[in-house]
Amino acid sequence: MIKLGLIGFPLGHSFSKKYYLEKFEKENIENIDYDLYPIENIADFPKLYQEDECFKGFNVTIPHKQAVMTFLDELSEEAEAINAVNCITIERKNGTTILKGYNTDAFGFQNSLEPLLRPHHTKALVLGNGGAAKAVCYVLNKLDISYKIVSRSLNNGDITYDTLDEQLIKEHTLLINCSPLGTFPKIEECPAIPYEFVTDKHLLYDLIYNPEETTFLRKGKERGASTKNGYEMLVLQAEKNWEIWRNNF
Template sequence: MENAQQNKHKLFGLIGKNISYSFSRTYFSKKFEELQLSNCSYVNFDLENIAKFPNILKEHPEVKGMNVTIPYKQAVIPFLDSLNKNAKTIGAVNTIKITKKGKLKGYNTDYYGFKKSIEPFIKPNHTKALILGTGGASKAIAFALKKMGIDYNFVSRSSSNADFTYKILTKYIIEDHPIIINCTPLGTYPNIEDKPPIPYEFITKKHLLYDLIYNPEETAFLKLGKEKGAAICNGLKMLEFQAEKAWKIWNE
């Protein structure tokens, strides 16, 4: 009986919008191959609207776990039965576990992936950060920075949900925040010329520019930082770390 349980097909997937580019499917398909888990597969659930989320479970009762990406990290929360402590504090979910009782529990592994991937780049002068964007991903980044003892300010197009708008970023503000993190989708393939509208001329070799985007590997944002001598890092390692954490959660 136990063997039959183990061989039962297990489906995992990614919820998002316009996600054909997704890292997750490639990553997990390769993982299942390496671990010789022929009963596991991973698919993209490309949803035009989050209201269609419950249909996934009706149509695919074999789903055991899901990753969540832009733009549903916050919108998915009302559909879940519970949240773990960190996800509740952050207010965003990027991992869902379907429990043995069929309940949906939300987790956030983004903060863990980010923290683990940025730590090797942190220098003693990196005590303040600018977080570009105010979506679900930025909340996890803020949570990680807080755990690392790094002060942060949010930057957005409108002042209603941020500390600064792009328009008011001065030389002093840029110099005062040696870490700059792009949590917006600006610069993602195919729109690789796009970049957050910050005054790049004030970036120096004391800065660290981190982009959550991983496709392309070097965004216009990172390229300009590199030209100014700044340390740069893309979001690939963060994705790998958060995916590993998600896999652990699904198997606990």
């Protein structure tokens, strides 16, 4: 039996477990299990794969996407550039265990965003500055889209929410929510931006997928903007994870 799993804390309702188990059943993929491993202290991570050689890979989520890198032997190019990992392969050779980290968030985000981009989407505001924002900024750099990171404190971003005005919103027609604001069950929350300046030229992208339409997206849609939630990004990165693991079995 090959084991795969998700580490993070807390893990609550996980998209990953449901997605992979349904995929395995639907595609008749046998002898592979995917489970949740809530680890509060990342120092406990090595016990999992050291004590059970069935483990071939992991997904990594909040709050361990950077801390887990301490335990890795290799990084893919994008994981190194982003400085965050959400996918790990485990290879055992001649008694040596080799862990390699990848970042498939970037792949998922880029491939779900690109079809929606229009020629005027040349500047973005990235709302939030966590691990997900790092993958988003990596992709924006690749696509030659300039951006500013918006945060509650200037220590963590380029500008603060309270400095957003009509001119900034008008200039930056791509608005990307990388913060957890609006995630179920606190669905009434949303980033504190001046939505009255959003127009039909704007594209609002929310990395959140639950609820399907966040308050951030609803407010954008009310102003005529195009909107996209994070579900397709999640599916694309999940499939990329599977491709990486499968090539390593």
